[in-house]
Amino acid sequence: MSDFKIVGNPNPVVGRKEYYSVNDYSTLPFVNPVSGSNTYFDPTVVWEFYILQNGRWKKGTVADKRGDRVSYVFYQSSLELKIRLLARKGDKVARLDIKSSAAESPKILDIELLNNKGQKPTGKLAYGQTLKARVHCLHMERRTVYATLWEDDVNGAGHSKENEKNIIKTLSGIVQSGKADIDFLLSPSFAKIANKGGVESDKIHEYYVTTYFDKKIIASKANVNVKDLETPVATYRGRTATPRAPEQTVVRAAPTRTPPVAVNTTTTTTTTTTTTTTTTTAPTGKITNVHITDTENRPISGTYNKKGINVWIHSTGLIDKEINLKLYEHDNGGDDTLIDQNFFIKKHTHGIYVDLSKIPRSWGGNILEEGVEQELFAEVEVLQTHQTQKSAIVDVEAKVFKQDGNDLVNTVTKIFEPSPTEKKEKNSCGEKYCIKKDDNSELIREINIRLAGFGGNVPTDLFTDNTEKMIKQFQRDYMKVPESGKICGNVLKAIDEFCDKYKENIIDYKCPCKNPNNSIERDKASISNRCLDGWGKGLFSEQYKVATIDEPYRKYEYPGMHRSVLWAVSAMKFYLEFSESNYRKYDINRGYRCWADNNFHNRRSTNHFGKAADIRFTKNGERTYSNIDSNKIRKDIFNKYLNAKWWGNPNFFTLEKESDGAVTYVHVDCRDFAVNYMDNKFFVTKQTEVRGKSILQLAKDLGFENTCSCITGVLSNTNDSKNNNRVDPKTLKTSAKGKQFIKDWEKFKPNLYNDDSESHHCTIGYGHLVHLNPCNGSEPDEFKRGINEGRAIELFDQRLPEFEKAVQRDVKVHLYQYEFDALVSLIFNSGSNFLNVGGVNDGETKIKKNINNKQYSEGADEFSDVTNGGIPGLVIRRKAEINLFKNNIYDSTH
Numbered sequence: 095m096s097d098f099k100i101v102g103n104p105n106p107v108v109g110r111k112e113y114y115s116v117n118d119y120s121t122l123p124f125v126n127p128v129s130g131s132n133t134y135f136d137p138t139v140v141w142e143f144y145i146l147q148n149g150r151w152k153k154g155t156v157a158d159k160r161g162d163r164v165s166y167v168f169y170q171s172s173l174e175l176k177i178r179l180l181a182r183k184g185d186k187v188a189r190l191d192i193k194s195s196a197a198e199s200p201k202i203l204d205i206e207l208l209n210n211k212g213q214k215p216t217g218k219l220a221y222g223q224t225l226k227a228r229v230h231c232l233h234m235e236r237r238t239v240y241a242t243l244w245e246d247d248v249n250g251a252g253h254s255k256e257n258e259k260n261i262i263k264t265l266s267g268i269v270q271s272g273k274a275d276i277d278f279l280l281s282p283s284f285a286k287i288a289n290k291g292g293v294e295s296d297k298i299h300e301y302y303v304t305t306y307f308d309k310k311i312i313a314s315k316a317n318v319n320v321k322d323l324e325t326p327v328a329t330y331r332g333r334t335a336t337p338r339a340p341e342q343t344v345v346r347a348a349p350t351r352t353p354p355v356a357v358n359t360t361t362t363t364t365t366t367t368t369t370t371t372t373t374t375t376a377p378t379g380k381i382t383n384v385h386i387t388d389t390e391n392r393p394i395s396g397t398y399n400k401k402g403i404n405v406w407i408h409s410t411g412l413i414d415k416e417i418n419l420k421l422y423e424h425d426n427g428g429d430d431t432l433i434d435q436n437f438f439i440k441k442h443t444h445g446i447y448v449d450l451s452k453i454p455r456s457w458g459g460n461i462l463e464e465g466v467e468q469e470l471f472a473e474v475e476v477l478q479t480h481q482t483q484k485s486a487i488v489d490v491e492a493k494v495f496k497q498d499g500n501d502l503v504n505t506v507t508k509i510f511e512p513s514p515t516e517k518k519e520k521n522s523c524g525e526k527y528c529i530k531k532d533d534n535s536e537l538i539r540e541i542n543i544r545l546a547g548f549g550g551n552v553p554t555d556l557f558t559d560n561t562e563k564m565i566k567q568f569q570r571d572y573m574k575v576p577e578s579g580k581i582c583g584n585v586l587k588a589i590d591e592f593c594d595k596y597k598e599n600i601i602d603y604k605c606p607c608k609n610p611n612n613s614i615e616r617d618k619a620s621i622s623n624r625c626l627d628g629w630g631k632g633l634f635s636e637q638y639k640v641a642t643i644d645e646p647y648r649k650y651e652y653p654g655m656h657r658s659v660l661w662a663v664s665a666m667k668f669y670l671e672f673s674e675s676n677y678r679k680y681d682i683n684r685g686y687r688c689w690a691d692n693n694f695h696n697r698r699s700t701n702h703f704g705k706a707a708d709i710r711f712t713k714n715g716e717r718t719y720s721n722i723d724s725n726k727i728r729k730d731i732f733n734k735y736l737n738a739k740w741w742g743n744p745n746f747f748t749l750e751k752e753s754d755g756a757v758t759y760v761h762v763d764c765r766d767f768a769v770n771y772m773d774n775k776f777f778v779t780k781q782t783e784v785r786g787k788s789i790l791q792l793a794k795d796l797g798f799e800n801t802c803s804c805i806t807g808v809l810s811n812t813n814d815s816k817n818n819n820r821v822d823p824k825t826l827k828t829s830a831k832g833k834q835f836i837k838d839w840e841k842f843k844p845n846l847y848n849d850d851s852e853s854h855h856c857t858i859g860y861g862h863l864v865h866l867n868p869c870n871g872s873e874p875d876e877f878k879r880g881i882n883e884g885r886a887i888e889l890f891d892q893r894l895p896e897f898e899k900a901v902q903r904d905v906k907v908h909l910y911q912y913e914f915d916a917l918v919s920l921i922f923n924s925g926s927n928f929l930n931v932g933g934v935n936d937g938e939t940k941i942k943k944n945i946n947n948k949q950y951s952e953g954a955d956e957f958s959d960v961t962n963g964g965i966p967g968l969v970i971r972r973k974a975e976i977n978l979f980k981n982n983i984y985d986s987t988h
Contacts (some may be wrong), residue, residue, distance in 0.1 A: 100181050100190040106168050108272075109203050109232040114141070115163040115189060116181050118171065137184045146176035149532050162188075167203075168194040169230065169272040173770050174534065174555040196770040199640050201845035202307045205241070210277065218298065218319045221282045225318060227303040229267070229274045231518050234640050235773060239274040239305060240266050245288045246300040246317055253304050253313040260287055263300075278303075285323050286502040290634040332480060368764055379411020384474050386487040389447070395955055399491040401451035405472045412439045416477045421448060424469035424487055425980040432470070436477070454496045468492050527800035529581035535556040537796050540789065541565075541581065543776070544589055546658040547665020548572070550737040550747045552771045555657055567735075568592075572668065583802045587981060589789045594985065596664040600781050603655045603685025603707065604628030623690045629654050629779050630703060639769050646741065646765040651688055652704035654777035656764050660784055662736055662747055663707055663762070669735050676714045677727055683708040683759055704777050704894045706763035708756070719758045728760055745771070790981050799951075820908035821834040823901055828894060831916030831984045836860075836922055837890065838986035839971050846873060850965050859886030859924065862893060893916070900926040906946050913950065916957075916979035923971065924960055932960065954979040 102114030116139055141164050143156035154177075156166075169179075177192035209215050210224035219225065227241045244253070245260040262284055267274035280301075288299040297762040300317040315972040318800035389402045390392055405419065432453050437446065472485040529538065539555040542564070546553075548571070549564040560832030565585065573588045601609075608628030625631050637643055637650040661681075670678055711718055711727060718724075728749055733736040738747040741754075743766055750761035764771075778784055787795075793802050828836075840861035848854035848868045849861070856869035858877050863871070881889075901917045909917075920941075921928050933939040944953035954976050961968040970988050977983050 097187050098177060098181075098183065098186040100188045102179075102190065102192055105193055105195050106166070106169055108196060109171065109201060109230075111165050111167050113165045114161055114179060114181075114190070116183065124208045132257065134247055139457070141184045142180040142182070144178040144180065146178070147532075147534060151178055168192070169232075169273040174539075176315075194919050196639065196641060200234050200237075200638070201232040201303060202234075202239070202312050202803060203232060205229050205303050205305060205312065206485070207301075207303060207314050207316065208319045212275075215318060216322050219280060220321050221280050221285060221323055221752075224281055225278045225280055225301065225303075227276045227278065227314070229269075229276065229305055231269045231272055231274065233773075234269045235272075235775060237269050238266050239269055239276070239307075240264055241274075241276045241303050241305050244280045245284065246302055246303065249551070251302065251313070251315060251317050253302070253311050276303075280320055282323055292476075320863075327768045336879055338741045364780070379409055379415070380453075380479075380481055381407060381409045381417075381474055381476060381483045382414070383408040383675040384472055384483045386470065386472060386488050388483050395952055396794065397489045397491055397799045399494060399800070401494055402447060403470070403488075403490075404448050405448060405485070407439070407444045407446070407474050409439055409442055409444070411444070412476065415439050418475045418477055419446060420473045420475075422471055422473060424471055433934070450490065450494045451496055468495070474645040482910075485952065491797065492802075494574070527582075527798075528578075529557065529798070530579070531557050531559070531562050531799060536797060537789075537793050537798060540786070540792060541589065542701055543657050544593055544661050544785075544789065546747075547662040547663070547668075547736050549735070552745050552767055553776055564841055571735075581801065586790050586793055586802060590983065592664075592668070593785050593789070594983075596667050597785050598660045598663055600655065600660070600779065600784050602682040603660070605630065605686040605688045606684075607688060607690065609685075619839070625688040625690070627779070629686060633689055638774070639772065641769050645767065645769065645772060647700060648703075649689075649700055650703065652772070652777045653774055654779040654783075655704045656772075656776050657687060657778055657784065658771075658776065659705065659707055659747075659762065659764050660778075662764075663709065665735065666731055666762075669731050674728070675726075677718075677731075678712050680712045680717050682712045699819075701761075701763045701765050705772075706761060708759045708761050710759045721752055721757045724756065724758060724760055724892070725752060732760065732762060736762070739766075742766065744768065788977065788981075788983075791977075820910050820913075823905050823909045823914055826898075826902075826909065826914045828898055828918050829915055832912075832918060832944070833890075833894070833917065835974075835978065835984050835986050836919045837887075839919065839923070839974070839988070840890075842883050842886050844882065844886070846877055846880075850962060850968060852962055858889075859883075862886065862889040894922070896926050897922045900929070904929045904942055910982070912982040912984070913979050915984075919975050919978070920957060920960065923968075928960075951980060 097117065099117045100114055101117045103112050106112040138160050139162055141159040141161075141710050143154045143158075143166075143777040144151040145154045146152075148641050166179075172192075172194040173196065175194075177194070179190045179192060181190075182186045206214070206228040208226040208228055209219065210226055212228070225243070227243075229239050229241060231237070231239065242264040243262040244257050245262060246254075246257055247260060248254045248256050263278070265276050265278065267276040284301075285299065299320045299322060301320060302314045302317045304311050306312075329788060382404075385406050386394060387399065387404045387406060388400060389404060391404060393408075394403075405421070407417065407419075416436055416438050418436050420431055423432055433448060437444070447771060468490050469487045470490050471487045473482055474484075475482045529535075534556050536555060538557050538561065539553055542551045542561055543553045545551070545564050545568050551558075551560045551562065551564050554561075562579040565581060566579045568588070569575050569577045569579075569585065571590060573584070575584070605628045607624035608626075630653070632653065633651045634649035636867045637648050640648075648675060663682075667679055684702060685707050686704055711721055711723065713720075728738075732747075732749055736747050738749050740751060741748045744765060745768055748761075748763055750756040750767050755761075786792075789801055793799075837860045842860055843858065846856060846858050846864065846869045849857045853866065854868045855866050856864040856866055859881055864877055897918050900921055901914060905917065924932065929939050929942040930935070932941075933943075940956040941953050944950075944956060957972045957979070958969075961972055967988070974985055974988070977985060
């Protein structure tokens, strides 16, 4: 009987090398392939590395290994992943599921020297190219790392004091997913330093990189060789894909019509030039622009979900000259080549069509780094001059690409396929775009934080069983809809609504040193010992995320309040509001409490370094001091809805018992969260950081456009639900909410003023235009004397129909009421004819064109360009109008 198993640590520590082997007590006879005899032939063990994504086990980017005993090092990004090792030996297969654990303390592991594509150089580099220093780190997310480039005059690798005269430059990078990439351009001027002396005899210069951490200098293990300027070297052309033979042609000539050169105000296009010695007369022309459009030659905004794109190459003087086109999938670990083909330029504007559906998804995806989208950019090179130019990056849905043929389906987990009847009962997309169990993304982490009070959850990127229970509870209790446990567009909308209504005030949580609501405690400490901003002084930072210290007793002063605690209190407010009891939140008695003086802030534990809140309550409108009331709130609210436990329960919100001191208040904290959920990034100090970006906007930014429009029903807990159908704008008038929205932005001003437009037109009341250009003394006496608010409202109501008629005149497609209101607000501020003359060369705006093409979301996105060069007030107003147009949210706070 076979007992083929993997032996090794299923919970490896991040950054530590772990060894894995197989335990096989049943070596069976195999036919020797050489002699043909029935002898004992032991096949090689092959090790494969898989990641669980969207319910499927997919092969990761880690190369297969062979041998009876292999090693792996798991980096920071593995903490939020489900990983599986497979060992194959003949017909036998063993598997081991891996869940990595956090390292003990921040650490720099090593420094890799790579080329500009994130690969180890296979030969010598040349001046003018880029050397990438990749610093591998542990528990240093979002920290700044500094790296220094040196020229080596000493034999062997490593740092030497003899090289201190050869320092080149120091640059910095931010740690993301356990690594910081720092790019050094190898300037020809560096050669002067290298040629001052040293051991180079073959005109090869050696460079290495160091970083300083924990009072130590850490150097790259190997040097990189660079040819001297006098030594000819082949021009570096970047990463080239292994030749592939697609089933069908993916590149062909694009449509002949010529689009204008794309202008992107938020993304810059870079051009790099490398020269080399050549005997051929080089063309005098050049590439002037490279950009990517959709198949209708329109710029791509948001996440693109069609199967084809056009790559446009604009040039001068290059007709009939050969160029090379590469299409890359951008990746932090190195850009993957999807297309690598040569063409002859036939027009000054040369278009090339690429069929993305013929390109396998695995060619460009790194499962450890990528999500549901891929970032594409094109790079074009003139082969005779080696001039290169890149396009801006565009986001493309990963589902556009050809399905991978080597997906490994987990044979244990069944993929649920609803019956035709069940499909009809679900949303219009058949839950195709819903986010559900085992999905993994930054969006899920943010949802786990904001809905932490609905059942309690840790801030993980993974959609866990607890996440599913949390979503069901939110749907049942807040949304009042049937429970699906999946995230659709309505869930996202409801989360934004909940956050707007119940977000906590961060000022209430400040340390008494700076808390205006706690002056009695503040005055107990000497001024010299008080924390400066109310969020501690970062004392005991050496204890940050040291795994051997239990979190309740960690002395480290975290840099703010943990967001999960804040949102847990927000959910408590919701449940109290709709409960039958007469209890309500009174105040935050204590939030943050720094060390300060001994006995200051009544300190008996370290829970209050951003991890805890002491909440006092009212009963029938009066502050209650009763322990009976506090215990009832603990039981009926925190135990029931937050699923909070008593101290000592890992990865739960926990409560202090009455016997421990919480007599007249409720103490809730996250002190028992695992160390990886206590990262500094979860702690905030500003009100804008409590909520952060709209969850809908975050979803769109991360590529979940289809999820945002994925509807399973109408929110029953909101008055702002979408109408079932858009209607002819000629049947619409500005709603009461729309009028108030506009007036909130215009603000009542009783006296004449010049507005924020480029011409500073004379205005009064609620944005009522008195005349064009600045006020000059010719205004009516009524306005010179000033007006009251009642008169301002009359003027507003008289003028509003002008803008309503403008929308009805210019928009030829049906609209929702809130879309109509958003457009009226925009042109009330910009002019009734703006949609017709506010575009390029005083022509139609993209807003009008897109909306009339039923590209509603794209049209709304164009609002953001109407800011008169970035006037802050207009930037904020445009964002609010976009939010109204897209999400039916009338938010005029500013």
